[in-house]
Amino acid sequence: METTLRDYPFRCVLNLKPLVDFWEQCTGAGCGKDVSHSAGFREPLMQIPILLEPIENLADLEPHRQLVSYLMDAVFPRALWDTEAMAAAVPFTLSPFLASPNFEGLLLNGDRSYRGHPCLAPDEYVRKRILRAYFFILKNCYGIEEGIDIPEIHVVPDPETGLDRYFSLTLNTRFVEIHRVGAPEILTPEQRETILANLNQPEVLRQVLPPEQFEFRGFVAIKAMEVTDQKVLAALDRDLIDKDSFISEPGFARLQQRLRTLFRMPDLTSSLAACLEDRVLLLNTGCHMVCNCIFTASRHVEAEVFDGSVFDRAMENGRILRVPDLAAEASLTTVDMDLLEGGLRSLMVVPLHYQEELIGTVALGAQHPDAFRPTHEMLADQLVPRFSMALARSLDELHKNVESVIKQKCTAVHPTVEWRFRKAVLEHLESAQKGEASELEPIVFREVYPLYGTSDIRGSSHARNAGIREDMTNHLSLALAVVHAASEVRRLPILDELAFQIVAHLDRVSDTFTTGDEAAILGFIHSQVEPLFKRFRELGGRVADAIEAYRTAIDSEKGTVYNKRRDFEESVSLFNERMSAYLDAEEAEAQAIFPHYFDKHQTDGIDYVVYMGASMMETGEFDELFVRNLRIWQLMVACGLAWHTEQLNGSLKVPLETTHLILVNHNPLAIRFRFDEKRFDVDGAYNVAHEIIRSRIDKATIREGTERLTQPGKISIVYSRLEEEREMRLHVAFLQYGGFLNDDLEEMELDDLPDVKGMKALRVGVNLRSSALADRLQRVMDSLAQSAPLAITC
Known part of the structure; x- marks a missing residue:
């Protein structure tokens, strides 16, 4: 039959005889107590035999309370009686029969019942009490000391604030004795094994050792110690593991109630703010939180709104800021005024950092001035790592949600422009949270400079x-x-x-x-x-x-x-692999100089496009100097590609020749991300001309002739404007001086192509025997070999 734990199964009786025996032993053994002290109550005890026998009714003690108190000097020092929370109670039932003033004031009602409630649920509380009794039996009767100390935590409402206070009750069982009912139970080896395997299962223990066979006599000494701070902080740790504590209204309300308990302020209000790029995400109990994402469950405010506010001051200093009285501040921003109009007078703003980066704030407010003291700041210091970790985890989840949307709608996005896609996704999520159906807003970058280059396999x-x-x-x-x-x-x-x-x-x-x-x-x-x-x-x-x-x-x-096709395809594949790796290494160095959008394609050869401009930078910082720098970089890369072709041909089954072309365009244009094709394309009819030129120029021929512009071992530079020619001539002269290019620069006009007219070109040979070029390329490839598992040597 299944046993029930609803009722406590052990018989527990108050008995002062173990304490009297203690005093008797002290009289003869000189245990440190004054003999005359024990002699003073020996005779009265002889006249009150009830105090030497089990006491069923605690009311029987009332006439003899002074003598009982006198006896308890052995347990509770008189010097501490008026300052500490102490009591004596019936064994394991904890029913007090004697309590210090502090214990009574904090924990007991007028009828000596306990105020508040245990920290555990009723069934679990009884279960723990039963286990505590069994551990006592196993230790004292059978020498089994496997049990643990089970804490007794009591929750009591503060009479002034109504907030919960937590007290740990430490039990001293020095004066508890076990009396057996019936014959002593001798444990078999099997029973011992069962007990050791089920020490946390009182249902199993009472089958082996029925509680009816044991009776506890004596009393326990109780010392109560407040552990409110420890319990609240531990509860906060548990709550903050659960993301709902931030994103659900009940979860945040529970957090706020724990903070009120921790700071002993029943009117305390709290709010959480997360910093996300150029905006601030506000979370507080006033938000309507029904979503499972910290972003969509929040109100979003541009970061600049907080400039000069108390929040800005705290984040700027990176330290906890206490504001004694908002109304007395010299200058108030709109944000500060909103707090003041909301009824807050005192404020404490706690910056939250993760890996040395500011990620948000926790703000605590009160309706009266001077509510926060330095001791509150010390408490707030303990909150920082807890809230920082929880907020960082929630922000990380938000970033994963954003990445998921980007991958779904845009595939991979170049790191340089990822910020713009994140911003669009955040706006999209915000609209969805408001119930407004919307697609991602157009991703358009205006006034960007295009740079295009290609290295084709000739023939x-x-x-x-x-x-x-x-x-x-x-x-x-x-x-x-x-x-x-x-x-x-x-x-x-x-x-x-x-x-x-x-x-x-x-x-x-x-x-x-x-x-x-x-x-x-x-x-x-x-x-x-x-x-x-x-x-x-x-x-x-x-x-x-x-x-x-x-x-x-x-x-x-x-x-x-x-056979022949395989030889050709393997040669092209090896060529593309080498050229692509080299271009990646060069591009990584160029990216470090100034961020830009870069995209490359491989077919029979390799081509790439670069876009750069102020609109592509999250900060808006830009200088045309970096465009000119990249045009020199293009020429150097073309030299490197030609040099690699020459070096690689000795190991190819089918020797290959490559031609190299650079298209120069000084006119900035606009590009738009095509969500259907998941790629960038030029935007607007005027800008389409650049795309047309780019797609057809590799077929260009010299004016009034049949010679192709692009030739093996040479770099062709196509342009249409005089200033473009002047700039590229300067770059070519610089590289000729450095030994990268031959002294064979040609100038030519090109035949018209469909929809492409008036184009001109420069053409110059690459110095494939240049030691300066070889040294530079060796450095680039050494850098690549150190950063990637694929080792490539020149």
Whole structure:
């Protein structure tokens, strides 16, 4: 049958005899007590036998309270009786029969019942009391000292403030004795093992040791000590682990009530502010908090609103600020006036930092002046790490929510412009919190300078087509060898016709081969030739060898000969990998000089675009000096790409040649993020001209000729305005002086392209034997090798 813990199962009886025995022992043993003191109550005790026997009714003690108090001198020093909270009570029931004035005033009602309530729920409280009794039994009767000291915490409302106060009751069981009812219980080894395995389960313990077999006699001495601060701080720790303490109205109200208890101020109000970029997120009990995000559960205020306020002063100094009386402050901002009009006179602002960065404030206010003292500031110091960690955790969760929206709607975002996307997402979340359906606001950067460069593999299409031709020729030749071998063994006109068809395909490959022909030829081979191999293999000999040679040469994944194309693609892949790694290393150094948007693409070669301007900077700081610096950087990068091509060709299966082009445009333009395509594009009809030029200029030819502008080993610089030419000539001259470029600068006009007219160009050769260039590139690549697992050597 399941046992219940609702009622306390042990019999506990008050008995003063253990204390009387103590005094008797002192009389004869000289235990440090005055013998005459004990002799003074020996005779009265003989005349009051009730004091030497178990006392069922505490009222029986009332006529003898003075003598009982006299006896208690052994337990409670008289010097402390009027200042400490002490009491004597029935064992384990804690029913007091004697209490000091402080104990009575703090913890007892007029009928000597306890005020307030235990800190635990009723069932748990009884359960802990039962465990305490069993631990006492196990220690004193069976030598099992595995139990722990279970704290007795009592919650009492303060009569003046109504706020909870917490008291820890320390129990001294020196004068408690255990009396057995019936024969002593001898524990078997199995029972001991059961007890040790279930020390926290009173239901199991009472099956082994029924409480009816034990009776507690004597009394416990109780000392009460206030632990309000410790309990409240521990409760705050638990609350702040739960994010709802910040973002839900009940959670924040519970936090505020604990702060009132900690500061002993029933009218204390609290508020929490989080700093987030250029805004402040306000959380307080006045907010309507129903969401699970600190951002969407808050009111948002621009940070500049707080300039000069008490909050600004506290954050500026980084220290707790106490304001004795807001009304007496020399100058009040709008924020300060709002506090004053809200009924607050005293204020204490506590800055919160995480990893040396200011992340918010906790503000405590009261309705009367001079409410906060230096001791309150000491208490507030203990709040700082607790609230800082909790707020930092909540802000981190907010950042994760923002990142999630950015990834969902924008994929990866370049770090330089991430701030602008975060701002748009925050506005979007705020609108959603207000119930206003909205998409992310347009992300547009105006007045930005574009820089474009490309390094293409010269003749990549021709090289790829040549590889396809050679692979298809080899494939058809292998198929023809199988058919010829079969025809020599068994002369059949159908085999001659099949050979005729294969030869016709070979002629087409060598003559007028197009992209569509590859699929047609493979379809012919897979449907007309390969199905015959099973029957051909039966012919044995040379036919089987020809089929085996065919099978060996065919790529199992591609279904065709793929040797030359694989060589070309592996060469292009290795080239792109090396060029991309080098460009990343160069771009990292340029990014450190001044932040900018950078995007690159790889196909047969590599191209990149850079945008930079004041609108892309969160601070708005910008200087055109950095644009000119990046144009020099472009030229140096093009030199590096050409140098790497030269160095890399020795290790490529198919040697490659690269051409390098830079487009110069001094006119700033606007770019817009296209959410549907998840990329930036120029914005506005005027700016589209730049995109058109960028997409077509690599096909440009010299005016009135057929020569392509871009040539291997040279850098082509395309421009349209005189000031653009002048600047680039200066940059070229500087790099020629440094040994990066040859002294072969050319100036030329370009043929018109569709919708692109009047373009001009400079062209200059790269000094591929330059030691200065090699030294610089070695430094860049060494830097890359140290920061990435891929080691690349020049």
